[in-house]
Amino acid sequence: MTPSQLQALACEDCPADIRCTTLQGLNGPVLTVVITHEPTCPWLARVAPEGATLVRERGIVRHTARTTA
C-alpha cells in the first residue's frame, strides 16, 4: 500500500496523521500502523474513546488521539 492510500484509509472524520513502522516480532518483522486522530475526532470518540489496538494478520493498527501536550 502506498502512503496516500493509507492516508485515505486513516479516518473519514478528521485529518488523521498516519505513521508506519516495522517492529521486530518473535516471528519476524511486524508492520505497525499508528493512526493519530484529532482530539475532537467524532469517529474516535464513537468507536474507541480510549484508543484501540487492532491486531491483524499482517500487522498491528493502533488508533490514538493526538495529545495536546
Ligand SMILES: [Zn+2]
Ligand atoms: Zn479521526
